[in-house]
Amino acid sequence: xxxxxxxxxxxxxxxxxxxxxxxxxxxxxxxxxxxxxxxxxxxxxxxxxxxxxxxxxxxxxxxxxxxxxxxxxxxxxxxxxxxxxxxxxxxxxxxxxxxxxxxxxxxxxxxxxxxxxxxxxxxxxxxxxxxxxxxxxxxxxxxxxxxxxxxxxxxxxxxxxxxxxxxxxxxxxxxxxxxxxxxxxxxxxxxxxxxxxxxxxxxxxxxxxxxxxxxxxxxxxxxxxxxxxxxxxxxxxxxxxxxxxxxxxxxxxxxxxxxxxxxxxxxxxxxxxxxxxxxxxxxxxxxxxxxxxxxxxxxxxxxxxxxxxxxxxxxxxxxxxxxxxxxxxxxxxxxxxxxxxxxxxxxxxxxxxxxxxxxxxxxxxxxxxxxxxxxxxxxxxxxxxxxxxxxxxxxxxxxxxxxxxxxxxxxxxxxxxxxxxxxxxxxxxxxxxxxxxxxxxxxxxxxxxxxxxxxxxxxxxxxxxxx
Amino acid sequence: xxxxxxxxxxxxxxxxxxxxxxxxxxxxxxxxxxxxxxxxxxxxxxxxxxxxxxxxxxxxxxxxxxxxxxxxxxxxxxxxxxxxxxxxxxxxxxxxxxxxxxxxxxxxxxxxxxxxxxxxxxxxxxxxxxxxxxxxxxxxxxxxxxxxxxxxxxxxxxxxxxxxxxxxxxxxxxxxxxxxxxxxxxxxxxxxxxxxxxxxxx
Numbered sequence: 001x002x003x004x005x006x007x008x009x010x011x012x013x014x015x016x017x018x019x020x021x022x023x024x025x026x027x028x029x030x031x032x033x034x035x036x037x038x039x040x041x042x043x044x045x046x047x048x049x050x051x052x053x054x055x056x057x058x059x060x061x062x063x064x065x066x067x068x069x070x071x072x073x074x075x076x077x078x079x080x081x082x083x084x085x086x087x088x089x090x091x092x093x094x095x096x097x098x099x100x101x102x103x104x105x106x107x108x109x110x111x112x113x114x115x116x117x118x119x120x121x122x123x124x125x126x127x128x129x130x131x132x133x134x135x136x137x138x139x140x141x142x143x144x145x146x147x148x149x150x151x152x153x154x155x156x157x158x159x160x161x162x163x164x165x166x167x168x169x170x171x172x173x174x175x176x177x178x179x180x181x182x183x184x185x186x187x188x189x190x191x192x193x194x195x196x197x198x199x200x201x202x203x204x205x206x207x208x209x210x211x212x213x214x215x216x217x218x219x220x221x222x223x224x225x226x227x228x229x230x231x232x233x234x235x236x237x238x239x240x241x242x243x244x245x246x247x248x249x250x251x252x253x254x255x256x257x258x259x260x261x262x263x264x265x266x267x268x269x270x271x272x273x274x275x276x277x278x279x280x281x282x283x284x285x286x287x288x289x290x291x292x293x294x295x296x297x298x299x300x301x302x303x304x305x306x307x308x309x310x311x312x313x314x315x316x317x318x319x320x321x322x323x324x325x326x327x328x329x330x331x332x333x334x335x336x337x338x339x340x341x342x343x344x345x346x347x348x349x350x351x352x353x354x355x356x357x358x359x360x361x362x363x364x365x366x367x368x369x370x371x372x373x374x375x376x377x378x379x380x381x382x383x384x385x386x387x388x389x390x391x392x393x394x395x396x397x398x399x400x401x402x403x404x405x406x407x408x409x410x411x412x413x414x415x416x417x418x419x420x421x422x423x424x425x426x427x428x429x430x431x432x433x434x435x436x437x438x439x440x441x442x443x444x445x446x447x448x449x450x451x452x453x454x455x456x457x458x459x460x461x462x463x464x465x466x467x
Numbered sequence: 468x469x470x471x472x473x474x475x476x477x478x479x480x481x482x483x484x485x486x487x488x489x490x491x492x493x494x495x496x497x498x499x500x501x502x503x504x505x506x507x508x509x510x511x512x513x514x515x516x517x518x519x520x521x522x523x524x525x526x527x528x529x530x531x532x533x534x535x536x537x538x539x540x541x542x543x544x545x546x547x548x549x550x551x552x553x554x555x556x557x558x559x560x561x562x563x564x565x566x567x568x569x570x571x572x573x574x575x576x577x578x579x580x581x582x583x584x585x586x587x588x589x590x591x592x593x594x595x596x597x598x599x600x601x602x603x604x605x606x607x608x609x610x611x612x613x614x615x616x617x618x619x620x621x622x623x624x625x626x627x628x629x630x631x632x633x634x635x636x637x638x639x640x641x642x643x644x645x646x647x648x649x650x651x652x653x654x655x656x657x658x659x660x661x662x663x664x665x666x667x668x669x
Contacts, residue, residue, distance in 0.1 A: 016649060016652045016653055017649050017652045019630055020629070020630075021628045021629055023628055023630065023631075025645065025649055025652070027653070027656050027657075027660070029667055036497050036550075037550065037551070039500035040500070040501075040502045040551070043502075044642070048642070053653075064497070065497075065498060076498070078498035078499070079498055081500070082498055082500055085500055119666075119667075121664070122667065127549055127551075128548075128549055129547060129548050129549040129573055142573075143549040143573050144549060144576070145549055145550075145551035145554070145573060145576060145580065146502075146551040147551060147577065147580035147581070147641065147642075148576065148577075148580065150642050151641055151642045151645055154642050154645075155646050155649070155650075156653060156657075157645060157649065157653050157656075159630075159631075159641065159645070161628065193484075193485050193543055193546060194485075194543040194546065194569045197543075197569050198572070227543065227546060227571070228572075229572050229573060250669060254665060255666070257665070257666065258666045261663075261664065292485075293484075293485040293487075314484065314541070317483075318483075318484055318485075321483070411494050412495065413494050413495060413497060413498065420517060430487075430489070430548075432489045432547060433489070433490055434489060434493055434512050435489050435494070438493065438495075438517065439512075
């Protein structure tokens with residue numbers, strides 16, 4: 001029998017019909033719905049007079065456009081209308097909904113795992129590109145568009161093209177202040193923002209096996225920034241321990257039966273991948289993006305590129321354009337670049353482990369004068385857990401704002417946004433032009449690095465801020 | 468959706484890599500819940516200064532490229548966010564085909580759902596097409612023949628998966644198609660899965 005990769009096993013287990021030419025109709029087990037990408041999907045359902053095929057396989061929440069300063073009122077009338085539309089849709093179509101003020105509200109990719117909605121061996125889709133996150137559980141999870149959401153709602157199935165496979169091997173021992181975020185950024189810098197297009201990426205190696213679920217989620221989350229819709233980590237005992245007891249997780253004998261199945265999912269020894277990339281973690285310093293694409297990333301100790309010394313014409317043009325947008329001088333050191341804002345949060349780095357890493361740097365220190373620094377937990381449950389540990393007090397004592405859960409300044413759809421020329425040390429996932437507000441400048445980094453930047457008032461090396 | 472046959476006209480040259488869907492359709496316009504009328508927001512922050520005046524010289528502010536039927540772009544066009552609004556906005560401006568060496572995967576799928584033809588060609592070919600596009604030479608995209616032709620040059624073949632091509636040519640809706648053809652297969656799949664993975668049905 002052919003040795004199969006995790007991806008191939010997940011694919012094969014969901015083929016409803018083989019459509020030839022590497023396409024198949026795949027069964028979709030789980031769909032997460034948010035207020036921004038779903039309105040048009042529900043309109044299509046209503047127009048066609050259709051009901052959801054299995055409403056219980058969907059989970060809705062508002063995360064993108066909501067305010068994070070308070071939860072009492074939504075001041076932006078457009079955002080208020082969008083959330084009201086979601087609430088009307090979930091009522092009309094009987095979709096389970098995590099209410100805005102309830103204990104399960106949060107970013108789609110944080111609450112899926114937290115509620116036990118995300119399970120190994122399932123297909124998980126959402127109208128959001130960072131659905132890659134759920135691959136950390138050994139789920140075949142990918143972002144889709146609104147039209148595809150309609151098909152999932154009506155048919156519970158989706159035409160997909162089979163991806164090639166890429167193995168990313170993490171070898172070597174990392175520095176304690178080198179995090180999954182640094183590894184992800186270093187990988188993207190190495191293979192490029194489209195380096196994984198057309199591939200399902202699987203992360204392997206002892207460093208991956210030793211990672212918490214939060215770090216695995218960060219790795220898989222950032223996979224879309226390398227151009228791939230699918231990032232995967234094989235499920236193991238750490239995965240099962242995370243899932244056990246969560247509200248929507250299988251219980252008792254069903255949990256044991258599920259674990260028995262999940263244990264068959266890891267790639268077979270001898271399975272072949274179309275591409276293999278190896279990263280030596282011992283060589284990876286804390287990373288900072290300097291440009292407007294996530295592959296424009298360097299170790300914090302590096303100097304910015306000088307386009308005059310870049311031979312490749314296209315790469316030179318990209319560097320010139322990025323430096324100009326970012327307002328940075330060629331060849332200058334990254335360390336010491338002044339920032340005006342710090343954002344800690346997002347589906348990439350808004351989990352309790354991320355907040356702990358940032359709080360460890362912030363403890364007994366002060367945010368530099370003039371810096372606006374906000375901490376936005378990824379979910380209400382994360383917020384509550386952080387408060388139970390006293391992390392909120394560490395942050396507020398240092399001068400950070402402590403917010404309610406949401407996407408916030410990662411996508412800048414609410415009032416958390418940069419003004420033109422503002423420069424932000426951010427734990428989010430995209431440094432695209434205008435991503436955090438038109439004309440805003442984003443430097444991607446880990447939560448520890450962002451906290452260090454808040455304290456220093458400029459890009460700093462978190463390794464020098466160990467208590 | 469109406470069927471796609473051919474489209475002919477000028478092609479806007481965007482010789483830049485990683486033109487992501489945030490550039491194509493900035494997030495703040497995602498608060499609009501309609502899918503019609505989004506064309507005016509396409510490439511908003513590239514087309515307009517902060518004071519609302521047009522950015523002179525930007526390709527989409529230059530005749531005859533204001534509502535181009537074709538865009539030729541650098542690698543990774545449409546990368547990033549899954550927002551289908553990016554495709555609705557392009558379609559709203561009249562764009563019916565996008566040519567690049569690589570496209571964002573979700574964007575690619577969104578194009579196929581909305582009558583915009585995603586055409587992936589080798590980088591050398593795209594580099595030549597960028598030159599023709601900048602010169603204002605007319606492009607013809609023929610989905611039936613699966614060719615791109617620049618006036619005065621031999622046709623260049625491209626590929627779209629057969630079933631998707633058929634759906635585009637006929638303007639079929641994918642949801643209708645899946646339900647009409649595969650409803651029994653989906654039910655059969657569920658019946659089996661309910662037995663083998665009962666926890667997904669608990």
